[in-house]
Every structure is written in C-alpha cells, then in structure tokens.
Amino acid sequence: MKRAKERTIVFENEAYITEGASIAGQKEGEGPYGDTFDQIIEDDLLGTETWEKAESELLKRTVLRCIEKSGKTKTDVDAFLAGDLNAQIISSGFAARDLGIPFLGMYGACSTMIESILTGAVFVASGAFHTVVCAASSHFCTAERQFRTPLELGTQRPPSAQWTATAAGACMVEKEKSAIEIKSGTLGRVIDLKIKDPAHMGAAMAPAVADTLFGHLTDTKKSIRDFDKIITGDLGKYGLSILKEIVKEKLGEEADDIFFDCGENLYRDNQDVHAGGSGCGCIAGLLSGHILKEMKKGKYRKLLILGSGAMMSVTSSLQGESIPSISYAISLERCTDGIVS
C-alpha cells in the first residue's frame, strides 16, 4: 500500500466489495428501494422479546445472508467489523458472540458502516486478511427509546426530525478482484458548529460531510464531477440542502444533481418521516443493496460514499453539549472484466 495523501488512503487493486446483503423493516420495505433489500422482516421483534435483541438478530441475519450469498462460510471470514447506535454497541457485540467470527467493534454513529468498510479495506489491502465482513445496523424502536422519548408517549416530531431506519447492511471486503473496487478512503475529523437540536441532526452533520468531501477532493486532486454520484447518508432533506449550499459557496457552482442522500431517499414522501431516514442501517442498507446493485448493472461507475454520524449521547445533550459530527468517505469504482472501465 502507498502512503496516504493527508487523510486519504489510496488502494491500488487491493480491496474490493465482493458481496453485499441487506435486511430491512416493513416501513423501509414500502419505501422506493424496498425491493432492493434481500429480505423485509414482517415481525420487527424478529422472534425475540426486546427491540435490542431484535436489532442484534437483524444484524446477525444480514451478515449470515451476506456470507451465504458469497458462497463462503463463516470460517472463511477473517474478521467482522461492525457497530451500531446502542450504548456499548450491544447489537454488534451480541451478534459477534453468535457469529463467532473475530470481531472489531467500531463506533462512528451513523457513519459506522463507512468507517468499518474503510478500516476493513486497510486490513485487507495490507495483506493481513483476505476476507472481512463490514456491517452496521439500526432499529427504529431501540433508537427512539434511547435517544428520544418512549414510543408509548407518541411525542410529536418537528419537521427537521429524521426517522431511524430499521435496517442492517453487510458488505464483504476482499483482496480478490471483483466488479466493485474500493479506490480510496478518507478519514473524518470531528466537526462541531455548535448545533444543539437533536431533532435537527442533518444540520449538525452537514459541515462534517463537507469537511470530509473537500478533504477527499483535495487529497485526490479530483472534482465532484469526477463522480457519477456523491452518496451521502444520512443528512435528510434539510441536512442535504445545507450541504448543497456549502458546496455551492465553496465551488461557486451548483452541483445539486450530483448528490443522492440515503436519508432523503429511504422513504416515500407520504410515509410521514419528516426530513427522511437516519440510523446506521440507513446507508448500510442502501449501500449493501440498491447501490451495489446499480453499480453491478453499470448505472454507476464512479461513486463517492460519505457516511455521517453525530457523536453525541443523551448524557452529552443533557449536559448542554452541542452535537459534534464526523464523516468517513470511500470511493468505489466499477471494474469490467478485470479492467477498470
């Protein structure tokens, strides 16, 4: 591997996403990309007795589905990198217990999936591991009661609020050449513009996404037009419009059409989710399903994927802290017959 340029690690035919799987809830299944998930769960408790156990089960099933689709077995997987929004990432920890695969616990809030893929790609590209699975999950009911209010209260939500997705995504990252190459990864810095409203996460996260986006472009000497799409997850409607404004101001040109936000696109307008979807499972689910599928079909050839996460907790908010955010980026490129097209 080459020395990173600032905070961007460039891979040279060293790391590929060879398989992906995603499982989502009923509401996500009714969204515009519902048919891109491998499975829609009908029982959002997945046969368990608590939401937290259900989320862990969801994550575990998604990882197993990913491994099954790849034609490999659990013992072929060198490491499982994952995280989630629950305190002490219990969804991932308990899933790792059941899976028995060597585990690396990650935490980047809703950016965890991209943080995990970036880290997994380094383990693979270094030559240390051959096959890793990177995953993340979220569940509407675990997130609501942890971060917001008990579901039973039926509290009214402001228009800027986002809906935590019940979804999990898993990507297999391998050294073996395949259709989708991970070209580079850019680490995030924790950015805080002092937004304090936990019902307006998009506003808190947009500056972090902008920081990593411009960092990536500078480090790689690329422009935003070098990508077919820049995928963000999950800024939601308002966060995305803030990002577009920042980009316009910085670049002096409109580039609204280049962006696709997973949060804005997970649900339909009539699904009453206000600003859109959020949660680790939002970008994880759409990336591991819809986006990989579109790349394989050839609709997208070059993508920049920016996960974003709000690094707050209930405790930090109650203590009057603002919401610091982070964003990790990976760029993906479609290969054709072993040659980058």
Added chain:
Amino acid sequence: MKRAKERTIVFENEAYITEGASIAGQKEGEGPYGDTFDQIIEDDLLGTETWEKAESELLKRTVLRCIEKSGKTKTDVDAFLAGDLNAQIISSGFAARDLGIPFLGMYGACSTMIESILTGAVFVASGAFHTVVCAASSHFCTAERQFRTPLELGTQRPPSAQWTATAAGACMVEKEKSAIEIKSGTLGRVIDLKIKDPAHMGAAMAPAVADTLFGHLTDTKKSIRDFDKIITGDLGKYGLSILKEIVKEKLGEEADDIFFDCGENLYRDNQDVHAGGSGCGCIAGLLSGHILKEMKKGKYRKLLILGSGAMMSVTSSLQGESIPSISYAISLERCTDGIVS
C-alpha cells in the same frame, strides 16, 4: 505485510510504539505504580462541571502529552484511534473534536486500548499512515453512574467488584524503528460463558482472555514461557485466578508467575478496591506508563499484552442477557540499537 495466521497478524519491523503518556487520578496516584504516570490530577473534574466532560478532558490532555513528549505536533499525527466506556464513546468523540486529528472511533469495552493499538499498527504497517496515536480512558464517576448506581447512594460492593480507574493512556504507533516493536496482534472473538453478575466482570472476561491467549500461542507456535510476562488487563484478583486455573488445566502446568494483571496491580491492598481496578484506563494507563518504561529499561524484553472487555450494557443486563466478553492481544519486543536483542 504478511498474511495473518488465522487471527494473528504478524508485523515485520513495521510498527513500533515510539512514545507513551498516561494521566491518572488521585487514588491511582496512591497505588503502587503512582509514580509511573506522567501526571496525577488533583481535581477529578479537571476544571469542568461534569464527570463526562472531565473524562474527555483527561483523554485529550493525555494525547497531547504523548504528542508533546514525542517532539511532534498534532499535525504530524495521521490518525487518532480511541474509545471509552461511555455510551456512544463521548469521551473520545469530544476529545477528537478538540484535537482535530482524523479520528477512528473504536469500542472493545476495557479492551479498547489494545484493540486500538492493534488496528493502529495495521494502518501503520500497511504503509498508509506513518504516525497514529491510540488511546483510551475511563473515569470512576462516569462508569459508576452509567453502569452501577448513583455515587450518592454509597451502595455496598461485593468482594468480586472492581474499581473503575480514573486514568487515560495514549501510545504513539509509528513505522519508525524504536525501542519497542509491535511483533503481532491477535483479534478476539466474543466469548460468553453465561456469567450474569455485573459485579463479577473478571469471571465473565477470563474465558475470553484464555481464548485469545491460546489462539495467539497456536497461531504463532509459541508457548507462554516465550514471554517474560503475560500482561492482562483487567481481570482483577478473581478473574486472574480463573484464568490461571484455565491455563493450568489446558497446559497441565502451573504458570502463575508469568501473569501480571493491571487490574490486580493498579491499587494497593489497603485501598479498599475489592477485586482490583478496571475500566479502559486501567490497562491503558499502566501500559502507556509503567510497562513501556520497564521495557525501555530492559526489565522486560518480550511481553504479551491481553486487553479484555465486557461487551454488555445496562440495557442488556436489565433484559436478562449474560455478559459476553472479548480480548485482544498484542505482543511487544524490546529492540536494542536497531537489533532485536
């Protein structure tokens, strides 16, 4: 880098711990290794108004001290890898905000320091990064009120309970040859022998440590006598005695003298901490101070360091779940004049 042998990554003159720093609280300062910390804080709020902000400040100061001791500046550091016990790892996230260094959030409970060093070593050994800082923190007051009972209750603690250390440790990991080489790292699996008592973490974690220990020995074809010491952190008195029993049963010989547990050794017997110390800062603080110093002095030449963490949360315990645990290992070797002695 070479392909890992099972779950053990072997580094070949590719990753070194070039600097370390640790800061601890008053009680830790009164322990047997009190004089090995870079600083003892007198005010356990560190000038802030909450324990959580104090822990974040403690972590930040420790990282800055480590960078300062190395003669480098923040901009020389390619990445900061850290985690802590607080929900959503807020100590680390807020410290990363203030530091401004590209950040990778890790979570392995009390094993986080070793998980971070292992991961950081891969980023460095791969050639992607030159200099990373790996760190972890804990604070007695944040842990007590999150995991146990409000301090004000003064609840009686059973003899098997451990005392969460107020401490932080930071290690700089670099490609540049120095006195302490990271020879290898072994990933942990999440192991659960169905211990449910959160006041007996040592019992929950000992089987995970044994699993990683035997995994490491098998992968590297080494025996425990190949090390001057096997450092565990933080099993405490009872957890360590369980580990010793498991080792004796497996190897058919007593090897009690080879083990040094950070939890058992952080405090003095008369400091009323029952089974010993715990928390991410326990092994992080002793490794980044005492242990590195002893290696530099030549007292230890070959060490195996096993961090261990309990991957539970208050929610999982309240839901009747047992305590799944994980352990990561790194082996360290002292180099003399550029030649491994």
